[in-house]
Amino acid sequence: MFPALDPLLHSELRLAVVSLLMSVDEADFTYIKEQTGATSGNLSVQIDKLTAAGYITVEKGFKGKMPRTTCRITPSGMEAFKGYVKALKKYIAVGK
Amino acid sequence: MFPALDPLLHSELRLAVVSLLMSVDEADFTYIKEQTGATSGNLSVQIDKLTAAGYITVEKGFKGKMPRTTCRITPSGMEAFKGYVKALKKYIAVGK
DNA sequence: AATATTTGGTTTATATTATAAACTTGTTTA
């Protein structure tokens, strides 16, 4: 009746990050930080967790001389997101 | 862009409990436990939190000689649930 | 030129949370 919710995605910030990455080809740290309103520390930690899970990839490079961290969602991350949304709908579709 | 999610509802078990109570007039402890698959301890704690928040009410009585705990959602709980669902949709409606 | 500030993060610490394990009280059954 109530399927388990992937704990990696059932987190406000991680869900926002993955949701954002679903809608764009890539996004860098600063942009994600702006869009989500997260603190750097929190974002850094959550990006690490998503990376460790294989849900996103991180590429570190430079924009001019400044460091730049670019994130992308992986096919596995897309699947996980879709699964999470599907599961969640069992919770929020009242009276069905 | 990503609205805050009510932390009281952003919990797998509490969300299941509230979701369940949205769909019925009332439900007792044992029934909720069956439907959610939760352990008694966990359910007891989460029911307390929802009660403290004013999202549900708890009525203790007896069915014959056995104790019975009946839960109902409050108007405030209904509002909170609706708000949570609305906020959540910003996260799961990709590409909109 | 030296110093201060900003950028782009990482690491570490803390406070909260979810969850399970252990316990309690009373009831039914063998």
Next chain:
DNA sequence: TAAACAAGTTTATAATATAAACCAAATATT
């Protein structure tokens, strides 16, 4: 009457989210 069961509650633990503190390099200021 003793064992098992019902219906929970309380307490302990492990995981989590989050913020605070820190760091290195680049840029701006005096």
